[in-house]
Amino acid sequence: MDRRNLFERLIEFLSPGPDSKTQLIESLADAEQRELIEPESRIMLEGVLRMADMSAGDVMVAAPRMDLLDIDAPYDELLEVVIHTAHSRFPVFEDRRDNVIGILMAKDLLKLQRAPELNLRTLLRPAVFVPESKGLNELLRDFRSNRNHLAIVIDEFGNTAGLLTIEDVLEEIVGEIEDEFDDKDHASGVFTLADGSQRVAGDAAIREVNTVFDAQLPEDDFDTIGGLVAHELGRVPRRGEAVEVGGLRFSVMLAKGGAVRWFKATRAEAVTPEPFSAPEA
Structure with a gap:
């Protein structure tokens, strides 16, 4: 039995809910305008909705712009790349850039400094490979369940197309994550x-x-x-x-x-x- 009163059913008939993603986004904008939700909440909800249609290939850093480490490079050269790029994780390749053999945590380089006899290969962590077509929703679930923060994106031929981090995915929801250079208190650039x-x-x-x-x-x-x-x-x-x-x-x-x-x-x-x-x- 429908326990809704006549007024509630009449309102639903006159103002039916959204039946498409576009209408839902418009409803969120209207809710913000009527101060039912905060602007930040509307932005995040829209990000979640739009992310459902996005794939790894839409967000990845393309292969030519990837910062990688050569497994055969001397320690000083590796350290220079780590310092200049300031990433926490690096894909490591052997022979050619397209041949990614693992992921190196920047902090693990300290182990090489204290124990030069260590083999860099022993410090590598397994690389996670995903296809360009993999949906961001599914990828985010994988990141969370596997506690992995970086994935190598491959194209339909198995070649390296780019890389993607959990931060890249989250930024599609919450907007760009601020860093130490950001300054919200100034409008000037x-x-x-x-x-x-x-x-x-x-x-x-x-x-x-x-x-x-x-x-x-x-x-x-x-x-x-x-x-x-x-x-x-x-x-x-x-x-x-x-x-x-x-x-x-x-x-x-x-x-x-x-x-x-x-x-x-x-x-x-x-x-x-x-x-x-x-x-x-």
């Missing part, structure tokens, strides 16, 4: 550092940088510094790389998810020019 240089966000407007430096960077073809620098270099630069554009030198402080988050910007004449050499892909 340019900040003065202790040495007098400027910290510039990758998505900072070119117009803002021109104002700060009294520069003449072109504003017609690109809106952001990140877009302009990537165009000048021909690709997205990596952490530690520097590019000179319009009399300014932009050194990458933090790159994440295939994009530059922060540059350190100085006037080109204020630093000793260094020859630029692109790292091997």
Whole structure:
């Protein structure tokens, strides 16, 4: 027996619930507007709904932008890569980049420092491989159940297509996870550092940088510094790389998810020019 009163049934008839994902998202926006849910809750719920249609291939860091370690590299070279990229986990390859043989925790390098006789292979953890088509919902469940934080994504031919971390998946729900460089208290994308240089966000407007430096960077073809620098270099630069554009030198402080988050910007004449050499892909 239907125990709902006549009024409740009438309301349901006049205002039926959403019958599609699009309508549900619109309902969430309406609920936020009527202050029934907080904006942050609406964003997370929308993220959960959209994630259901996404796969590993949609979110992964593409293979050319992966930071990997060579199993045969000397300790000092491994340490330099770990310091410059600041990741906690690294895929390790043998002979060629496409041949990933395991995952190395950055902290495990300390064991090699204290006991050089150790074989790096003994420190590797098994790599988890997933297809590009694997759904993010299923992948998140795997991450949680296996306590794994990184997966190597392979294409239909079994080749390495990229990598994906649990943070990448969670960011589809909660938005970008803030890091030590983020500053919510300032609307500006340019900040003065202790040495007098400027910290510039990758998505900072070119117009803002021109104002700060009294520069003449072109504003017609690109809106952001990140877009302009990537165009000048021909690709997205990596952490530690520097590019000179319009009399300014932009050194990458933090790159994440295939994009530059922060540059350190100085006037080109204020630093000793260094020859630029692109790292091997």
